[in-house]
Amino acid sequence: MREGAAPVASRAMQPIVVLLAGSAAAQPSQYVMERAIRHHDLDWRYLTAEVAPDRLGDALAGVRAMGFCGGHFDEIHQRAAPALLDAADEAAQAVGAADCFTRCEQGLTAVNLLGPAATALVRRRGFDPAGRRAMIVGAGKMGRAATFQLAAQRAAGVAVADRNPTAAEELAAMVAARFPDCGVEVVAWQPPLAVPESAELLVHAVPAAAHAEGLLLAPDSLRPTLHVLDVNIAPPCTELLREAAARGCPTYEGLDLFVERLALAFQAWTGVEPDRRVMREAAEEFLMEV
Secondary structure (H helix, E strand, C coil): CCCCCCCCCCCCCCCEEEEEECCCCCCCHHHHHHHHHHHCCCCCEEEEEECCHHHHHHHHHHHHHHCCCEEEECHHHCCCHHHHCCEECHHHHHHCCCCEEEEECCEEEEECCHHHHHHHHHHCCCCCCCCCEEEEECCCHHHHHHHHHHHHCCCCEEEEECCCHHHHHHHHHHHHHHCCCCEEEEECCCCCECCCCCCCEEEECCCHHHCCCCCCECHHHCCCCCEEEECCCCCCCCHHHHHHHHCCCCEECHHHHHHHHHHHHHHHHHCCCCCHHHHHHHHHHHHHHC
């Protein structure tokens, strides 16, 4: 085992992590994680298990009994997961969803890495959220996670827009109550949405399938100083990212965010910081085949 790898508690027990999915079809997580495990020469296994929504509690009981080290939840299980686990980190509590879990002294802890993955991604390109302003389009799980994380990272302010004004207002109220130093405002949903001139980060957290009206953002408000992250994995380069790149904006693909989220979980479980280039290549290979 390479230096930095987490020690194996028992030579007779191989560390195992698992994706609990509603369907194993078209799930790239195992392919990507196993590529990283091989690349770093670790004695770990990553499995995928199909679990119906009404059997998630039973599956987690099995995870506890078999001593698995942690795992991921796919979309169908993320909202139900925190209530079925033994503890939850602050992000999972705030967002009301968990995308992964890890074993701890209390048992299994629900973790939400969507927000941390987003901020880690932009930080590697030199963008520090502290003291900066952002706009979040979409108040669903990803939008809530990004808003919460930016506020936790001492962002100066966040503007939130969602086609459901109640969802946007509830998110703004939650963040304002937890982080009173972060100014939060709700932007009326009147596409094309103009990104506030003070914003330096845009997180587009509206699923591609949820809108059909084309580009939601006013192109003229995409300035070269604006970092633009689109959470959608496919297609890799969305209309928004193409428009933003043409206007000189630093851009981040949803696939980069997906890889970053897996990388953060990999490091938390194994103690090894993975090679993200290897993981990204594996994700691209998998998506080309499905």
